[in-house]
Amino acid sequence: MKIIEGGVCAAKGFKAGAMRCGIRKSQTKKDLAMILSDCMCSASAVYTTNRVKAAPILLTREHLADGKAQAVIVNSGNANACAPFGIENARREAKAAARALGVKTEDVIVASTGVIGQTLPIEAIEDHVDAMEMKYDNSLTAAEAIMTTDTKVKTIAVEFEADGKICRIGGICKGSGMIHPNMGTMLCFITTDCAISSEMIRKALLTLVKKTFNRVTVDGDTSTNDMCTVLSNGMAGNREIAAEGADYDVFCEALHTVMEDLARKIAADGEGASKLMTCTVSGAADEDTAEKLAKSIASSALVKAAMFGSDANWGRVLCAMGYSGAPFDTEAVLVEFASDEGSIAVCENGRGLDFDEDLAKKILSRDEVKINVTLREGTGEATCWGCDLTYDYVKINGDYRT
Amino acid sequence: MKIIEGGVCAAKGFKAGAMRCGIRKSQTKKDLAMILSDCMCSASAVYTTNRVKAAPILLTREHLADGKAQAVIVNSGNANACAPFGIENARREAKAAARALGVKTEDVIVASTGVIGQTLPIEAIEDHVDAMEMKYDNSLTAAEAIMTTDTKVKTIAVEFEADGKICRIGGICKGSGMIHPNMGTMLCFITTDCAISSEMIRKALLTLVKKTFNRVTVDGDTSTNDMCTVLSNGMAGNREIAAEGADYDVFCEALHTVMEDLARKIAADGEGASKLMTCTVSGAADEDTAEKLAKSIASSALVKAAMFGSDANWGRVLCAMGYSGAPFDTEAVLVEFASDEGSIAVCENGRGLDFDEDLAKKILSRDEVKINVTLREGTGEATCWGCDLTYDYVKINGDYRT
Helix, strand or coil: CEECCCHHHCCCCEEEEEECCCCCCCCCCCCEEEEEEEEEEEEEEEECCCCCCCHHHHHHHHHCCCCEEEEEEEEEEECCCCCCCHHHHHHHHHHHHHHHHCCCHHHEEEEEEEECCCCCCHHHHHHHHHHCCCECCCHHHHHHHCCCCCCCCEEEEEEEEECCEEEEEEEEEECCCCCCCCCCCCEEEEEECCCECHHHHHHHHHHHHHHCHHHECCCCCCCCCCEEEEEECCCCCCCCECCCCHHHHHHHHHHHHHHHHHHHHHHHCCCCCCCEEEEEEEEECCHHHHHHHHHHHHHCHHHHHHHHCCCCCHHHHHHHHHCCCCCCCHHHCEEEEEECCEEEEEEECCEECCCCHHHHHHHHCCCEEEEEEECCCCCEEEEEEEECCCHHHHHHHHCCCC | CEECCCHHHCCCCEEEEEECCCCCCCCCCCCEEEEEEEEEEEEEEEECCCCCCCHHHHHHHHHCCCCEEEEEEEEEEECCCCCCCHHHHHHHHHHHHHHHHCCCHHHEEEEEEEECCCCCCHHHHHHHHHHCCCECCCHHHHHHHCCCCCCCCEEEEEEEEECCEEEEEEEEEECCCCCCCCCCCCEEEEEECCCECHHHHHHHHHHHHHHCHHHECCCCCCCCCCEEEEEECCCCCCCCECCCCHHHHHHHHHHHHHHHHHHHHHHHCCCCCCCEEEEEEEEECCHHHHHHHHHHHHHCHHHHHHHHCCCCCHHHHHHHHHCCCCCCCHHHCEEEEEECCEEEEEEECCEECCCCHHHHHHHHCCCEEEEEEECCCCCEEEEEEEECCCHHHHHHHHCCCC
């Protein structure tokens, strides 16, 4: 498996397009994107666990009930959640895309991100979408169009071999604020030319989302609009993966790489973030325990603020573990901070160590810092990704709507 | 019942004292306080739910096993949590207080607040505590000594009648960061001269802590050191309250007033807070549901940041309700913002209303703002208290240890 260029258009037969249709007030920011496969795809998706679900989520769930889709339409600038005419406008959005792309309405996936509670200006979409140019090398412009408070484009693609054929998986995603396990305003669109049934996509997606996107936390808020979809058009020519086996394993490995990469990019681009924080708990009784502990650390406002200050305040790490609800022996905790500047142990057997504060500060001043916690209870291990809590997070969210 | 002066010394027979003994580097900030009753008290306490419990919590639980106590010693500047010699130093702290005050070691309650993980400089306490002056009108200086990042002294007292006798309940508390349901670095010491058994204190405390301190959230972190204690010395002369009845009810009402007042003061003084945020959910299926929803709103980083910006971003309120885990009809939600500037409805039947943005901004610009959510499912109601998320929260916690 190797990393390749091309993002969501890396796999054979996938086009993308983007434009400014006028949902946003901005005269320059693009606010509409589409993805189209040359032929029908097997498809599956996972959605937000928020009880308040945006209209496009409800519609997409309906459209994917048969495990088939051929296109995606995504708008930014308006979430179409808790909004008047929500489901009606989501349906009109799908219909507009279907007409523009020449596919069936029920084969269109619809996604929205932006402000909650305002009526989607559906006419802006209907009036302009026909003019969108769809191209085979257009991943970047689509990735840009789905951004909201994101500061960086998030894209990745990999190439691997299944059944003797070269296959590709690529994706784009957006997500910056309102990110929390179980998927906060996160939209992710993954395409592949590897032939695989929608049942097996679903199986892989459910397994891998737990280890990737659901282990990202920015602010503890879970959005109404999250969605991660995988579309497979089978154009790589391999025999369709319809059961577990070697091909399925290699597909999962590639999909895992794509999803983990995008998950890390979301955490690193957390609203206002100045650094990516990777929390790994190992030696736990089991993986669930490790995950609970790692999530609690990565979610702690106090740990996040300490990371912003490059302050080796490990007491907050222990404290966050303590209120996670997961059982562990508080007397057997090793805490280390690490980055490309090195590694330093700050707490052993649940007690503070005398450590070099200057070195610790240097280690924590990097763009990516690691909090490594080791227990002595088993082989359970999990990594969660987050970011620091900064002045800019407050600034961005103190007045988002204006 | 009426509000009176005197704080933790308002009840008959309670003295307090405070001093700087040298735990903190600061040459001016007091770091040690004690409370003493003229005679033995019935007593009970509730503690942090954090699995990592500070040594003073463990010791106090041991000392209160018999429902009796006569004195309290509290230090600030060091939490004595995850620290070398933790339990040994907590014991030495109790012993030093006992010697200074002429009471038994096992009748001393010990509490600590401050940095986690550093050895408590117990000699500073042992060397100076004998010189502490204990006085009957000294609540304020004790309240000051237990402050950490608090910016305001938190104290209250009330007077009421039970069994024909005038009784008083007063308290002091501290708490500002690391505050979350179920009690984040919150220390609260309540004294009363109303005669009541330790069993009935415990009953009242467990009921009322759920409706007061456990409904305060500042940053989602739950500390290792929290404690709320009630000491009753019976000097009001009423017949001891040993069962439910009219006297117990009036005692609970007074204790509720004291605890709610202190809880609100903690929320209003949340680290970096510029305003108190009161979230009330009514019309829920039951009180538990209402509480879950109100807590989720009050805890949301995005709602808190919007309140900082006086931004009527009600979509975030619905979103926070949606991921609370509590069931509710998303199509039957009314959201109103209120303050002493008036009240404005922003969302009805789960959909946005056209509202006057200028008026909403004016309402949300006050020191105390209310988020009132009304459902149509029953009579369950709950209020939670929080504060906005500001630049100063990040500043305070980005470099707390230095």
